[in-house]
Amino acid sequence: MNDLSPSTPIAYAAVRVRPGAMRRARGLSDRALAWLFISPTMLLLLAINIFPLLWTIYLSFTNYRANRANAPVVWLGADWYRSILTDPDIWAAMQVTAHFVIWTVVIETVLGFGLAFLIDKKFRGHGLWTTIILLPMMLSPAVVGNFWTFLYQPQIGLFNYVIGFLTGRDASSFQMLGDVTLSPWAIVIVDVWMWTPYVMLICLAGLRSIPDYIYEAAEVDRASKWRQFWSITLPMALPFIMLAVLFRGIENFKMFDMVNLLTGGGPGSTTEVASITLKRAAFESWRTGYSSAFAIILFVTVFGLANIYVKALNRVKSR
Amino acid sequence: MRTIANTAHSVVEPTPATRRFAGALVVLYAVITMVPLAWIVLTSFKSPDDAISYPPKLLFAPTLEGYCNLFTTLSRQTPDFIKTLGPPQGMCDRIARGRNMVIAGPSNYVPRFVNSLIVAFGSTVLAVALGTLSAYGFSRFRVPLKDDLLFFILSTRMMPPIAVAIPIYLMYRTLGLSDTRLGMILLYTSVNVSLAVWLLKGFIDEIPREYEEAAMVDGYTRFQAFVKVVLPQATTGIAATAIFCLIFAWNEYAFAVLLTSGNAQTAPPFIPIIIGEGGQDWPAVAAGTTLFLVPIVVFTVLLRKHLLRGITFGAVRK
16 A cells, blocks of 8 residues: 555565575575664654553543542543543643644645645745745744744734834734734634745745646647646646645644744633643643543544544655 | 856846845845844944943944943942052953942853853754754655644744743743743753754755665665664754754743743843843943844855755755
8 A cells, every 4th residue: 555665666675586595605594684683763663652652541441530640540441532622621622723723734735735836936046945944844843932922922022013013013012922813813823923934845846847848838838827837837746745735734733842832722712722721631631541541542543533534645756 | 156257148137237226135134134243243342431322323433341331240439449449450350440349249141141052052953963863764664644643743833922821831840840940941942853853854855865775775774774864964954954943942032931931041032131220231232232243244144055945944946
């Protein structure tokens, strides 16, 4: 299903026809060497990913609390799962997450594709400006979130000053982080600032993968530029756009660091995305069993999305 | 860029006017997007009063007070007490005394920065070493369930960090790895190794097998061929992968804030809690942020040709 290897059966055959006995005499067999090379990574992942995952699954069926390690552990069956899936607070968190994911992905895709389209015109110095535009996505989301709290300060912040200057309103008349209606947009703005370059970079690769001769043929057929955009550029760049959309979707679905520093989920729980709900349950209320069940639900969701993502990767790769 | 001078103007080349217009829009976006970063760097050179002035000040008398406050802890003293002290030692001492403060000692920034360096480099070396071996294995040998294993490796990186942190927290508490650098190195290695395997597999796939096969015909063992033929060819790929791993470990916050408290705490959870007298000391926070971001800017410029590969796990190569 996930064939990512460009190697052909012929290449394998070429390796196989070499006299095996001779090689074995001079070292380990290929099979042994393959396992020797791959097993350390697998062991590490088993110890630090799979074992904890199994443990989480076990805990999600119990009433275990990490701050009361010695209390007797009671088996609860699927109780947590039932209560999570019917809990209005969880659905509220899911709605906040959906608002965040959908708006960031939509805005980033439109802006990112637009930028890529412009950069693809290869104006003078486009390489330098591309590198400059890419900078925000390389930074630490936590540090970014922290310094945006400074820009969002109502009295002294640059963001409020600029918006106040442009709209003629008083800069301290609105609070991006303290207002129930504005704070969900405050986190969207920072995410768009940070991750639009990511979408741009992938879209740019998509645009550059379209061979010139297709446009030349379209010119010969007297297709308008408008028509060329809708029937050549967009469809041919679409697998790349999908890749960017999926990856941003997955990343923002599990968003934690930036939002935690910007709003911490507040005011109230208006920006409490799923990961922040999970952190509050796991590391503030210490409801370990409950939060394990929630973690498993998130795991399954991300796993499903990741599966689609890998399929999309393969489609892009076959180009 | 293009060297075609003698041919007729190609039909798909944009006109000069289109180019200028596109360029102007992109430059406009780039300038707007740089404002927040430039503002942080400027703020790091402001005095606390300039940093919180209204309207925001673009012109100000630059000072290194933010950097002084970042590296030291201050304590307030009476002017009479300060008069009894000898002459100030160094610039930071002079600035502090001007505000009726004395330097009480170094701050925690340097130890946190050092932790970041140790954890980032430690996990990168491990992840790249493990990743190179696995990538070679996956690239060259017939491995049963290869695609499923590769998908499994990738999927570990997609997990929400908070969900992973719950059992890791319990496991580390049992093993005594809580708040240790070793614990953080192992954790970051496990996250980075998936990226390393995928990226390096792409790079190694591009090295023709004929080179190793020729070496093996000449009497090298498979392992010698790997060390002496493949590794030198893969140097660029290994370097690019290492930088990606470094950047991830350097920037990571969720695990760091949940699993470390003092000893092994890295810079990202520390920078937001730099507090001065009477609230957040913004010039000091800005100074800490600036110093923390400088390595990333350097790495981004170094990596620019491989960025696309890195962010798509090696799938898109340009």
